[in-house]
Amino acid sequence: MTGQRFILRWSFVALLSSTVVLSQSVPIVTYAPVPAEASAPPLNSAGWRVEDLGKGAYMVSDNLYNALFVVSTEGVIVVDAPPTIGHNMLNAIGNTTDIPITHLIYSHAHADHIGGAYLFGKNVKKIAHKDTKQILEDMQDRKRPVPDIVFEDTYDLCIGNQSVQLSYKGVNHQRGNIFIYAPKQKVLMLVDVIFPGWVPWAFIGEAEDVPGTLKSHAQTLEFDFDYFLGGHLTRSGNRHDVVLAKEYLDDLKTNCANAIALTGEAPNETNPISFSEISPKVEAANPGNGWAQFQTIIGAAAAYCSNVTNEKWLGKLAAADVTGFDNAFAIVQSLRIDFDVLGPFGVLP
Known part of the structure; x- marks a missing residue:
């Protein structure tokens, strides 16, 4: 690296900051093109899509956020309710199956991933880590109902012919952020840590614990998975x-x-x-x-x-x-x- 290139980059940061303060306008920056491997699949006319992961597991995405649902013989298990997807999460499930939704799993407490939880009603059981429950009790947000079922280390949810295994391996993005694993489909979900095809969002995805977030990558690779869902952006990963x-x-x-x-x-x-x-x-x-x-x-x-x-x-x-x-x-x-x-x-x- 040359000193000149460093100075140009650092001067740009200072200039960008000054521009915002002085003019109160937002400068539009042109960044490098998105690589083909990270490009977004097309959405339907309503702005969402469903990706079939096989054996009753489906990802729902608006190409900014994504969530998961698993259809069993006795009920549908949902993971997360991003508000940007909102009612379309219910539409996606309803267009796939007539089986009722019985459980909603919270990956963690952040509103951008579970702020649509209230749409599922009171009869759907909410499941989360105990730290997530504590956070939500403190926040008192009606759109993020306090979970009905909590766990500390692991929890196996078995409904009909499907199972989803939940595990907590320590603080990473946020305390209470859990690993969600569907063994039958080999689908693994860990939200706000790994973004398939992309670098992390700012400040390592706004990590509450950077060492824990770094460690969680090796923890992820301990699972036997074919599909990975990170909660954000354009596609499922591997x-x-x-x-x-x-x-x-x-x-x-x-x-x-x-x-x-x-x-x-x-x-x-x-x-x-x-x-x-x-x-x-x-x-x-x-x-x-x-x-x-x-x-x-x-x-x-x-x-x-x-x-x-x-x-x-x-x-x-x-x-x-x-x-x-x-x-x-x-x-x-x-x-x-x-x-x-x-x-x-x-x-x-």
Whole structure:
């Protein structure tokens, strides 16, 4: 990477921020094209589609969010109720089977994935992890009814000729975010962690726990699955998609650790992010402003890491240039706070 490319990228971030503040307008950025592997299948005229995963399992998607339902001989099991899909979730199920819906599983507590839960009525049993119940009790949101059935580690739901296995392996995207596995169909669902064909949404998918989110990729690969649902975007995934997602984050973590190391080294032609060079300039422009020091050097490390990472991943996974900086920023912060990779903020020799 050249210093010039770094400066251009970092200057753009600063310019974008200034533009929004000064003009109160939203700049429209043209990003790299979405790779064919991540392109969206067509929706029906109502703006949704159903993907048949086999043996009674179906994904419903509006190409921004997705959910799952499994048809058994005695009832339909639904996983998540994204409000963007809304009533169309019920339409998709009704167009597939006359068997009544008996259970609704919450992947986690976030409203963008279960904000349509109230549409299923009071007779449908809601199931979630105990932490999700606690969160929903605190929120008191009528659109996200408190679950009727809760579990701590594992829960096997067996209805008619179908089963869905629920397991909790620790905090990742949010506490209470669970693995949902249909063994008969080899369908695995973990929401807001892995996005087939895409890099994560900003800040590692707004992860509550970055180390737990990184760990969850290896946990995902412990399952025997043919289909993977991540709760977002354009298509179902497979094992290869999970491997790619893990590789991307492994690269991002390595590159961010290298960037932090550079901030603690002397400046030279290949190191434009040395704290010893940047810090006096920040102090001169912002006397006594400690947050300006943190923001500038952490942002510089994140921008450097993002650029290095995108040299490999841009065009390989969609939107690497859209959320790459935000994801790098989250990893830099996690490396500092969780993994003790402190760079210039560590104990001096």
